[in-house]
Amino acid sequence: MHNNLLSRILANPLAKAGFIIIAIVFALAMLAPWISPYDPNAINVKAILFAPSWQHWMGTDGLGRDVLSRMLHGGRISLLVGLVAVGISTAIGVVLGALAGYYRGWVDTVIMRIVDIMLSIPSFFLILAVIAFLTPSIINIMIVIGLTSWMGVTRLVRAEFMSLSQREFIQASKTLGAKDARLIFTHLLPNSLTPIIVSAVLGIASAVLMESGLSFLGLGVQAPESSWGNILTDGKEYIQFAWWLSVYPGMAILITVLGYNLLGEGLRDALDPRSDAQE
């Protein structure tokens, strides 16, 4: 019924809502340099902690910087961190999961043991430890979040490979003498793509949350660069006087993460061939 991916996604109400939210957030972040009313880092001592008004839609912070401009520019960073971190974790997860699921035996044992160990260390502790001992920077955050969140994908790909290996078409091409690489890249991987995509989209949601949490603690994106998390740090500082510093960035995080979660869940429904029957 559905011819292309996009129309399939848009046919699912959850995915549609998520897709629209993410599209808008991305558009705003992309256009930030052109639509920001002020320079995000311009300090204005005459406009410290102004409440939201027509001049400053979201008010100003403790240094008189325009919060709306900082939000728009911060969005670029939050989105970028989410995408790159998940790119890293998905790449690691797919490779390790494929190795474990395809070759099994001791390869599988070793990889799954590493997964178990990584899973039993409270992940936020792990990330904090690594981040703090490297210098906090945007690149380090992306790498660290990526390096500490690949376990789920690994398990997923491994399980998918294992169950696919039992299927007749895999057995058939094995019998026909297909090489390992051919089996993996032309048969196993394309057929595991749906769960990988879904978990990547949901992974971005948690990476964005993670980044904002780290930046909030002062261990993520560093001033003067803005991110939604570190605007909230100011919000905490001025919580007695300036609610707008806390409310807006949190709202942006909530909406973005919600968008990714909706999109991920929606994709799961939309791309799952079994769910077609229900429509």
Added chain:
Amino acid sequence: MLIGISLISFFIMHLAPGDITDNEASFDPKSSEESRAQLRKLYDLDKPVIVQYGLWLKRMVTLDFGKSFASHQKPVFWQTTDKDGNVTKGMIQQALPITLMINIIGLCITLLLAIPLGILAATHYQQWQDRSITLFNFIGFSIPGFWLSLLLMYWLGVVNNWLPISGLHSINYESLDTWAKIKDSVSHLIMPVIIPSVTGLAGITLFVKNGMLDVLGQDYITTARAKGLSEHKVVYQHALRNALLPLITIIGLSIPGLIGGSVIAETIFAIPGMGKLFYDAVLMRDFPVVMGILTIGSALTLVGNLVADVAYAWADPRVRRGVMRN
């Protein structure tokens, strides 16, 4: 398993550029190259990494995580008595009960709310009750816990001044009578406890709902209904018990998340628990404390999983009989 964890936490520490003496030196501008060399020797930093790991592992077996670099040589894990009989409490010893208490209370509240909500969503599947709970779940999954904390702090603490916004006790805590002390502690705990329970709520509700839906589709439920049992009895006596079983495992698995999540909540509310201790240690590059908490945190996770497995076996007669037969 534990050895793997100790390896990881140990080698992370050695990713750091520079060494701890850089830091010690920055506390004390007078420290000379000579005193730094002394320090290195004290902490065995002059030996190769492998040897350091061996020494550390040896001490770890006896649960001796060494002493904190940053806070006046306090023992990291458990109290020590010096030769004059003075007891110095260990840092984790003091912090762990606080974090455990907050998370256990939080978990109880989560379960008290999540189980009824999950049942409601499953029994009214695809109706408005289910739909609003699903919407609520999506928001619960997406809301940053620290933002929620800030909003609560603003609303309850600043605007209405109902609750104190930081610490475990008020400044005048010592001068209060017993009843007032209890009231004081409770009011300090309300917000830190609410946060983990709200953020955990969505996941558990969804889990209970899916579990219930699964069970309600089973043949034995149809049988129970066919026997003419009331819907109430079917749902609460037959279905619920089976649906809640896997919850034990989920609670066990959620332990690392809970401990990890305590960093942000405890930092915001200035609660002297594991999370705050860890955060401070990380900022100060206090290696022994960081390693100690990583190891204890992971050990707790393992213990949690073990307890969950045992509890599962105890609660599920199928597993119980299976174990006995072997």
